[in-house]
Amino acid sequence: MNRPVLWRVATMPGDPARPNEDFAGVLGNCAILLDGSGAPGDLPTGCVHGVPWFVRQLGARCLAQMAAGELNEPLDGILATAIAEADALHRDTCDLQSPGTPSSVLVMARIGPETLDWLVLGDVALVVEDTSGGIEVITDQRMDARPHGSPMSAPSSPGATGRADTRSPAPTPARPPKR
DSSP, rough: OOOOOEEEEEEEOOOTTTTEEEEEEETTTTHHHHHHHHTTSSSSOSOSHHHHHHHHHHHHHHHHHHHHOOOOSHHHHEEEEHHHHHHHHHHSSSSSTTTSEEEEEEEEEEOOEEEEEEEEEOOOOOEEEESSOOOOEEETHHHSSOTTOOOOSSSOOEEEEEEEEETTOOOOOOOOOOO
């Protein structure tokens, strides 16, 4: 791809009195945004490290693996590897089965020579502007199917994952990434 790419990510703490529980990063042709969450208030989390630590560990690993990996490596596979690595860092000190253990929603995107790959999990969105100024918003459609305010259970489907052909003026979903 010979066109310049402009990445924009935004994050801010949900509560100005608490540390930011988000992670945003860009490295070359890859970008990631995680919106961390844990147990509300002073409820036990099972983790001595906290949500900010968890999202930094997971986000940094995902970003590094996306940038260093093969373009056909599925983003959900990169995420699974990064989760296993982050879990290993605190498995001996934390209760990873606790309902309040840190977690995160995320959006990952990677641009190849002719494709844009994405993975969107939870209540985040990827906004893509094509060369003609058209906008496409990519979301996790599972969020629309659940009753308002209900917690998300373990996903039975991978959220929004896909690949678009960037050779056309308007990148539209073309085919799923190779597995």
